[in-house]
Amino acid sequence: MKIDERIKQLLVEMKKENIDYYIIPTSDYHNSEYISDFFKCREYMSGFTGSAGTLVVSEKETILWTDGRYFIQAEDQLKGSSIKLYRSGNEGVPTIKEYLKSKCEGLSSITIGFDGKVMDLSFVKALEEQLSEMNGISIDINPTLDLVGRIWTDRPEIVANEIKIFPEQFAGKSASEKLNEVRLALNEKKAEYHVIASLDDIAWLLNLRGSDIECNPVFLAYMFISEDDAILFCHTSKTDDRTKSYLSDMGVHLKEYDDIYGFLKNYSDEDQKMGKMLLDPESVNYRLYTEASKNFEIVEALNPSLKLKGTKNEVETENLRGANIVDGIAMVKFLKWLDEYKNDQTKETITELKAAEKLLEFRSQSTDFLGISFETISAYGPHGAIVHYEPTPETDIPVERKGFLLVDSGAQYYKGTTDITRTIAMGELTDEMKKCYTAVLKGNLRLASAVFPKGVAGANLDILARGPLWQLEKDYNHGTGHGIGYYLNVHEGPQNINWKIMQRYGNTEPFAPGMVTSDEPGFYLAGEFGIRIENDILTVVKSENDYGTFLGFEVLTLAPIDLNPVIWEDLNTEEIEALSSYHKMVYDKLSPYLDNETEKWLKAYISVENINDK
Numbered sequence: 001m002k003i004d005e006r007i008k009q010l011l012v013e014m015k016k017e018n019i020d021y022y023i024i025p026t027s028d029y030h031n032s033e034y035i036s037d038f039f040k041c042r043e044y045m046s047g048f049t050g051s052a053g054t055l056v057v058s059e060k061e062t063i064l065w066t067d068g069r070y071f072i073q074a075e076d077q078l079k080g081s082s083i084k085l086y087r088s089g090n091e092g093v094p095t096i097k098e099y100l101k102s103k104c105e106g107l108s109s110i111t112i113g114f115d116g117k118v119m120d121l122s123f124v125k126a127l128e129e130q131l132s133e134m135n136g137i138s139i140d141i142n143p144t145l146d147l148v149g150r151i152w153t154d155r156p157e158i159v160a161n162e163i164k165i166f167p168e169q170f171a172g173k174s175a176s177e178k179l180n181e182v183r184l185a186l187n188e189k190k191a192e193y194h195v196i197a198s199l200d201d202i203a204w205l206l207n208l209r210g211s212d213i214e215c216n217p218v219f220l221a222y223m224f225i226s227e228d229d230a231i232l233f234c235h236t237s238k239t240d241d242r243t244k245s246y247l248s249d250m251g252v253h254l255k256e257y258d259d260i261y262g263f264l265k266n267y268s269d270e271d272q273k274m275g276k277m278l279l280d281p282e283s284v285n286y287r288l289y290t291e292a293s294k295n296f297e298i299v300e301a302l303n304p305s306l307k308l309k310g311t312k313n314e315v316e317t318e319n320l321r322g323a324n325i326v327d328g329i330a331m332v333k334f335l336k337w338l339d340e341y342k343n344d345q346t347k348e349t350i351t352e353l354k355a356a357e358k359l360l361e362f363r364s365q366s367t368d369f370l371g372i373s374f375e376t377i378s379a380y381g382p383h384g385a386i387v388h389y390e391p392t393p394e395t396d397i398p399v400e401r402k403g404f405l406l407v408d409s410g411a412q413y414y415k416g417t418t419d420i421t422r423t424i425a426m427g428e429l430t431d432e433m434k435k436c437y438t439a440v441l442k443g444n445l446r447l448a449s450a451v452f453p454k455g456v457a458g459a460n461l462d463i464l465a466r467g468p469l470w471q472l473e474k475d476y477n478h479g480t481g482h483g484i485g486y487y488l489n490v491h492e493g494p495q496n497i498n499w500k501i502m503q504r505y506g507n508t509e510p511f512a513p514g515m516v517t518s519d520e521p522g523f524y525l526a527g528e529f530g531i532r533i534e535n536d537i538l539t540v541v542k543s544e545n546d547y548g549t550f551l552g553f554e555v556l557t558l559a560p561i562d563l564n565p566v567i568w569e570d571l572n573t574e575e576i577e578a579l580s581s582y583h584k585m586v587y588d589k590l591s592p593y594l595d596n597e598t599e600k601w602l603k604a605y606i607s608v609e610n611i612n613d614k
Contacts, residue, residue, distance in 0.1 A: 068477020116143030172315025185304030328558030384530025
């Protein structure tokens with residue numbers, strides 16, 4: 001069935017329910033970034049496969065909103081349909097809430113519908129607030145309709161796999177300790193109850209892992225916590241006797257996954273509310289909120305587990321150093337393989353998919369490897385300008401011996417999660433390519449070398465990474481950094497590095513020792529090439545003196561950076577020293593684990609004396 005035919009069918013269902021505008025987000029019941037196939041309603045209705053975007057359907061028009069990572073991809077995938085693309089964040093482009101508000105003008109009434117189980121509370125409340133300004137108009141919001149489910153006849157089943165215990169030797173802290181920390185945080189918020197819907201928070205809190213979402217070791221669940229009770233709502237058939245006993249020993253009871261709504265609705269038979277319940281509006285779905293608000297006074301705040309999870313303990317940080325050594329060994333083998341291909345014209349031509357498969361092969365050689373942390377971005381030439389491009393058999397192209405190959409990848413280990421991007425010169429480059437590559441490299445080095453007082457947030461530091469590109473009057477449409485989970489989601493909060501977040505929402509979460517964040521400036525020229533250099537950086541204490549506590553970063557990622565595209569005259573002394581120091585660390589930490597041939601290659605690859613046209 002073609003996309004426009006699906007939209008027509010949806011419009012029929014909308015008419016039955018008197019819905020004027022129907023909103024389809026990219027989400028599951030937990031506002032997860034990556035979702036299983038059952039929840040890909042927006043993809044089914046639009047054909048756009050990116051991990052972020054919202055579709056709004058009406059009789060007059062259908063519009064897809066997505067962010068700068070996906071502008072090129074969305075434009076290509078929407079071809080042949082009647083769907084319009086709205087580029088979120090661009091000047092003159094309204095937000096979804098602004099758009100819907102504008103559609104109220106001149107009307108006496110309007111009805112907006114969506115499935116409340118896949119719409120986060122913060123979006124709905126902001127929408128209600130914006131539309132409340134439209135005096136004299138009757139506005140009805142219907143949050144109970146899964147209309148896509150009515151027409152998606154071959155919809156996949158919900159995935160529910162085995163739930164496993166994550167050993168404390170890797171977690172560094174028991175689940176009982178973590179539960180106590182969350183309860184203390186609830187007391188500080190004057191809340192007696194708490195429901196967690198975000199899957200990585202639940203997995204972290206209970207030291208459990210699953211595989212219900214590809215690449216993310218999480219499982220579908222909700223968590224109810226009170227002062228003296230804890231209930232895990234999950235697919236209980238996926239917990240074996242050992243896991244059940246483990247949970248029972250710490251006072252955690254089990255209930256079925258779908259029982260959460262009825263449980264909250266019927267928690268008390270009394271007329272008065274039970275007390276204050278803390279809900280995170282960014283992760284709790286609207287349907288859950290409506291049921292909870294019937295019996296509890298709602299306190300809206302971020303999950304206490306968010307910061308606790310984001311601040312890695314000493315066991316986790318030490319384990320992460322080990323995980324990055326294992327990952328670095330695979331990356332060195334991969335870069336050596338690419339270098340040999342580049343310099344030997346007799347070797348069979350490789351493709352983007354072949355490169356991704358080869359990197360997976362090298363990672364799989366380690367017994368510590370548990371899988372990739374996201375689908376590998378292996379993007380050659382113009383595909384590199386598509387920020388989150390993933391090669392498929394239909395899009396796969398040869399990697400020629402010229403231009404750039406951008407490879408963004410990551411892995412899961414018991415000792416942590418990795419995320420690394422390298423842009424490799426496959427041969428001849430233009431002067432513009434070299435100029436932009438050098439600016440991106442300068443930004444990466446400057447951010448990694450930052451020293452700053454405690455209390456500084458990522459938005460304050462973003463100029464360090466973007467500054468060299470801004471000097472060239474260029475920029476990139478994605479954040480510079482995101483938090484990274486510990487054998488969990490590759491993207492997590494609460495910290496980020498993005499000046500636009502500060503602009504839109506005010507101050508963001510300050511850095512704290514133990515936070516792991518990506519450092520990934522880039523540049524993309526549509527139809528020609530893309531550049532990104534990414535390392536994972538750990539926040540550490542640099543010093544404590546009369547002026548306060550000063551923080552900085554320790555680079556965790558261990559893999560050489562291609563020096564061939566560098567315009568050395570554009571680097572200052574501090575940047576050259578930082579690059580040299582980084583490569584020395586890479587060599588010192590990885591060389592003991594490399595065979596003689598690979599060790600010699602690494603030494604030559606990072607040696608400036610061996611670089612042509614420097």
